[in-house]
Amino acid sequence: xxxxxxxxxxxxxxxxxxxxxxxxxxxxxxxxxxxxxxxxxxxxxxxxxxxxxxxxxxxxxxxxxxxxxxxxxxxxxxxxxxxxxxxxxxxxxxxxxxxxxxxxxxxxxxxxxxxxxxxxxxxxxxxxxxxxxxxxxxxxxxxxxxxxxxxxxxxxxxxxxxxxxxxxxxxxxxxxxxxxxxxxxxxxxxxxxxxxxxxxxxxxxxxxxxxxxxxxxxxxxxxxxxxxxxxxxxxxxxxxxxxxxxxxxxxxxxxxxxxxxxxxxxxxxxxxxxxxxxxxxxxxxxxxxxxxxxxxxxxxxxxxxxxxxxxxxxxxxxxxxxx
Amino acid sequence: xxxxxxxxxxxxxxxxxxxxxxxxxxxxxxxxxxxxxxxxxxxxxxxxxxxxxxxxxxxxxxxxxxxxxxxxxxxxxxxxxxxxxxxxxxxxxxxxxxxxxxxxxxxxxxxxxxxxxxxxxxxxxxxxxxxxxxxxxxxxxxxxxxxxxxxxxxxxxxxxxxxxxxxxxxxxxxxxxxxxxxxxxxxxxxxxxxxxxxxxxxxxxxxxxxxxxxxxxxxxxxxxxxxxxxxxxxxxxxxxxxxxxxxxxxxxxxxxxxxxxxxxxxxxxxxxxxxxxxxxxxxxxxxxxxxxxxxxxxxxxxxxxxxxxxxxxxxxxxxxxxx
Numbered sequence: 001x002x003x004x005x006x007x008x009x010x011x012x013x014x015x016x017x018x019x020x021x022x023x024x025x026x027x028x029x030x031x032x033x034x035x036x037x038x039x040x041x042x043x044x045x046x047x048x049x050x051x052x053x054x055x056x057x058x059x060x061x062x063x064x065x066x067x068x069x070x071x072x073x074x075x076x077x078x079x080x081x082x083x084x085x086x087x088x089x090x091x092x093x094x095x096x097x098x099x100x101x102x103x104x105x106x107x108x109x110x111x112x113x114x115x116x117x118x119x120x121x122x123x124x125x126x127x128x129x130x131x132x133x134x135x136x137x138x139x140x141x142x143x144x145x146x147x148x149x150x151x152x153x154x155x156x157x158x159x160x161x162x163x164x165x166x167x168x169x170x171x172x173x174x175x176x177x178x179x180x181x182x183x184x185x186x187x188x189x190x191x192x193x194x195x196x197x198x199x200x201x202x203x204x205x206x207x208x209x210x211x212x213x214x215x216x217x218x219x220x221x222x223x224x225x226x227x228x229x230x231x232x233x234x235x236x237x238x239x240x241x242x243x244x245x246x247x248x249x250x251x252x253x254x255x256x257x258x259x260x261x262x263x264x265x266x267x268x269x270x271x272x273x274x275x276x277x278x279x280x281x282x283x284x285x286x287x288x289x290x291x292x293x294x295x296x297x298x299x300x301x302x303x304x305x306x307x308x309x310x311x312x313x314x315x316x317x318x319x320x321x322x323x
Numbered sequence: 324x325x326x327x328x329x330x331x332x333x334x335x336x337x338x339x340x341x342x343x344x345x346x347x348x349x350x351x352x353x354x355x356x357x358x359x360x361x362x363x364x365x366x367x368x369x370x371x372x373x374x375x376x377x378x379x380x381x382x383x384x385x386x387x388x389x390x391x392x393x394x395x396x397x398x399x400x401x402x403x404x405x406x407x408x409x410x411x412x413x414x415x416x417x418x419x420x421x422x423x424x425x426x427x428x429x430x431x432x433x434x435x436x437x438x439x440x441x442x443x444x445x446x447x448x449x450x451x452x453x454x455x456x457x458x459x460x461x462x463x464x465x466x467x468x469x470x471x472x473x474x475x476x477x478x479x480x481x482x483x484x485x486x487x488x489x490x491x492x493x494x495x496x497x498x499x500x501x502x503x504x505x506x507x508x509x510x511x512x513x514x515x516x517x518x519x520x521x522x523x524x525x526x527x528x529x530x531x532x533x534x535x536x537x538x539x540x541x542x543x544x545x546x547x548x549x550x551x552x553x554x555x556x557x558x559x560x561x562x563x564x565x566x567x568x569x570x571x572x573x574x575x576x577x578x579x580x581x582x583x584x585x586x587x588x589x590x591x592x593x594x595x596x597x598x599x600x601x602x603x604x605x606x607x608x609x610x611x612x613x614x615x616x617x618x619x620x621x622x623x624x625x626x627x628x629x630x631x632x633x634x635x636x637x638x639x640x641x642x643x644x645x646x
Binding site: 024025028029030031032033034035036038041042043044045046047048049050051052053054075076078079081085087088089091119120121122124125126127129131133135138140141143145146147208209210225 | 347348351352353354355356357358359361364365366367368369370371372373374375376377398399401402404408410411412414442443444445447448449450452454456458461463464466468469470531532533548
């Protein structure tokens with residue numbers, strides 16, 4: 001007998017993630033029943049990963065399980081939300097038990113690390129794709145948005161930029177440079193969402209977004225939502241040694257600006273609060289790098305080493321670059 | 324310039340559904356921010372429809388938009404939840420503007436009818452599939468579950484069973500009977516979730532489920548969750564004239580028991596509350612048909628016209644029947 005839809009869900013996706021008292025009813029009914037504490041608002045985000053677009057067919061299922069949840073937790077981080085619950089809609093060509101077990105394990109590991117319970121899902125037959133909806137909790141009225149940046153605010157990025165894009169180039173055989181590429185594959189395949197940073201930036205940052213489509217494109221979203229523009233100092237972009245070596249060798253300075261899948265945060269800050277941010281960087285051990293300024297003039301302007309100003313290259317666009 | 328991911332979402336999926344004061348932040352940020360009223364719990368359900376599995380490539384996009392939301396609202400109905408918010412993850416081979424507009428219109432019509440606001444989504448490139456997550460509100464502790472049925476409870480179904488399955492047989496050219504098939508296509512393509520019935524059954528039904536995989540399979544889920552079994556009187560199954568004609572012509576008595584996509588509700592009721600249910604049927608104008616009894620012995624037993632007992636045929640199973 002072939003594995004039934006129900007047993008796929010029951011066997012691999014029951015008990016995934018952290019246990020939570022606020023899950024009144026989890027996997028196995030028509031839906032889940034969840035309790036939002038008084039004074040909290042609900043943050044909701046959804047992301048789909050499609051084989052051949054977001055990942056290759058031969059990707060390790062354990063890392064895919066991790067990444068499927070990571071991209072949604074990264075969105076919650078950008079809102080300053082405390083991750084709580086997730087649902088998983090999994091479309092599979094066939095129920096491969098080894099694959100499912102590894103996928104569930106990767107999902108479970110990251111879910112437990114962030115206190116997330118998998119509360120429901122749907123398993124269907126079809127070309128491999130994964131849709132995760134993650135839900136988090138926010139003190140009422142305190143969610144970080146894209147729309148709060150004002151001219152004069154400082155622009156920051158967490159961590160380093162372009163590592164995942166460089167790892168992808170290397171995987172595709174398009175780059176075999178002298179830079180150290182070993183550590184980069186995990187940046188592409190197992191991104192760590194900046195959840196602690198997002199929580200700490202609540203009430204401190206004026207606007208925030210996670211960098212999934214490339215810094216230029218995502219900062220552009222902050223600018224549009226805020227009715228403002230931005231100036232970026234390219235020489236300040238935080239890059240790993242490998243990305244610096246790549247830029248030096250190829251002259252492709254745009255990688256940290258347009259490379260997708262970074263899952264770092266880009267945020268804006270009123271200048272008078274720089275001291276608080278420095279204290280936060282100390283406490284979390286996270287590099288926050290000042291990279292530019294919010295300006296009144298719309299658009300994103302990138303200043304190169306020679307002082308010239310240009311537009312950022314296009315970011316990741318499913319119906320643009322990839323058509 | 325090709326249509327970008329963001330503009331697809333912005334152009335077609337902003338302002339979809341009913342306006343709601345409890346949506347603090349909707350489509351267009353990293354996620355939505357929603358307010359759950361005090362004393363309410365959150366019901367969450369997710370469903371995926373895949374081209375070639377759940378619908379054919381040439382399906383009318385407006386009806387597909389309707390159905391994508393209907394299947395999730397049907398789950399909320401089975402929980403007795405009041406629909407509030409939805410997210411839409413849409414994977415498309417290419418952004419066809421005519422298709423998107425029609426799809427959005429179908430989604431919007433049903434969303435408005437049930438007071439649902441589309442609060443977020445993700446648009447990706449790939450083989451056509453649609454994942455909708457719907458969220459509803461419940462008075463704390465009052466959600467309908469699958470697990471509350473007790474031996475002696477009466478089993479009911481709303482509406483009629485097997486219409487959608489018969490419409491599918493007719494569409495596939497597998498049935499050209501004398502029954503009137505005209506009205507059946509809408510049962511398949513534009514199911515109307517039993518939201519009002521689900522709300523009214525809260526505090527009255529002991530267990531409930533929506534019939535998406537066929538009555539036999541879905542009643543089986545109630546039995547498993549409740550640690551009980553069921554006896555069904557096949558002669559009592561509520562059928563349309565067309566389904567009655569089909570059974571008479573083909574001898575295939577199993578259609579109303581195993582046909583999927585009905586999106587009716589199956590529920591159980593303590594016998595002493597039959598009077599209340601009759602009053603409810605009057606008020607809503609919905610047929611509630613008594614079809615059997617909950618028994619202590621596990622499993623579902625179907626009694627035919629000649630008095631013989633059998634097991635229900637298998638229900639819809641993505642990794643079973645369709646492999």
